[in-house]
Amino acid sequence: MSKLIAISATADSSKISLSLNYARSLEGAGLVPMIVPPLTDPTRAGDILDSVGGLLLTGGEDVDPKRFGAPPHPKLGRINPQRDATELALLEAARDRRLPVLAICRGIQILNVAFGGTLYQDLPSEHPSAVGHNSPRDAASRTHDVTITAGSRLAAATGAAAMAVNSYHHQAVCHVGAGLRVTAVAADGVIEGVEVDDPAWWVLAVQWHPEDLATDVRSWDRRIFKAFADEIARAEKAATRPSSAPRPGLAS
Numbered sequence: 001m002s003k004l005i006a007i008s009a010t011a012d013s014s015k016i017s018l019s020l021n022y023a024r025s026l027e028g029a030g031l032v033p034m035i036v037p038p039l040t041d042p043t044r045a046g047d048i049l050d051s052v053g054g055l056l057l058t059g060g061e062d063v064d065p066k067r068f069g070a071p072p073h074p075k076l077g078r079i080n081p082q083r084d085a086t087e088l089a090l091l092e093a094a095r096d097r098r099l100p101v102l103a104i105c106r107g108i109q110i111l112n113v114a115f116g117g118t119l120y121q122d123l124p125s126e127h128p129s130a131v132g133h134n135s136p137r138d139a140a141s142r143t144h145d146v147t148i149t150a151g152s153r154l155a156a157a158t159g160a161a162a163m164a165v166n167s168y169h170h171q172a173v174c175h176v177g178a179g180l181r182v183t184a185v186a187a188d189g190v191i192e193g194v195e196v197d198d199p200a201w202w203v204l205a206v207q208w209h210p211e212d213l214a215t216d217v218r219s220w221d222r223r224i225f226k227a228f229a230d231e232i233a234r235a236e237k238a239a240t241r242p243s244s245a246p247r248p249g250l251a252s
């Protein structure tokens with residue numbers, strides 16, 4: 001285990017891209033970012049995860065509805081099947097290793113799909129409400145509230161029962177995958193947080209963008225990255241069993 005964190009990113013035909021705030025938020029929690037582009041061979045996901053202490057799934061394109069057995073909605077945005085395949089392979093490799101996972105925005109969506117759940121492909125047409133979920137110009141503003149489930153990892157991380165969050169997404173979790181539990185909900189019922197229902201595997205997922213709010217040292221969102229770092233440190237400690245046997249020296 002290590003402080004190195006694999007961060008999923010997107011790419012077009014020539015360039016990798018990712019908001020720098022993800023990397024800065026990890027660094028702010030004492031972690032080291034390592035960017036992983038969509039892979040031409042997703043079966044190498046395990047090789048990557050053998051070298052890191054955690055996985056951060058980030059925001060980006062819409063998930064291909066083929067992945068959850070739905071026809072494409074007319075308002076479906078850009079998809080990236082190579083990224084879908086890469087992130088699903090990374091999640092499977094993380095599950096095999098019980099590696100801590102933090103999943104943000106698209107991350108909560110791909111996590112839900114990995115667990116057999118479905119997505120709203122376009123909230124305004126499929127789940128219209130008075131809550132503004134898509135305010136990309138307000139990335140650093142808290143535009144709607146969420147209620148946090150007591151006893152969840154999210155509640156433990158933030159120390160909050162409710163909080164105001166930023167919001168820029170047009171997709172969201174619809175049917176929750178088996179093995180996940182809901183940890184945050186907006187006033188209109190849109191699911192804003194889930195976690196894996198397994199005490200041995202730390203997976204925390206949110207629909208909003210804590211990385212854009214974590215630059216404020218007083219921020220609740222900073223605590224999400226701190227909780228991720230604490231879990232990685234805990235897992236590292238558990239994996240390093242103290243040995244009473246004398247270690248052979250290099251010179252002997």
Ligand code: MN
Binds near residue numbers: 132133168190207208
């Ligand atoms: Mn929202």
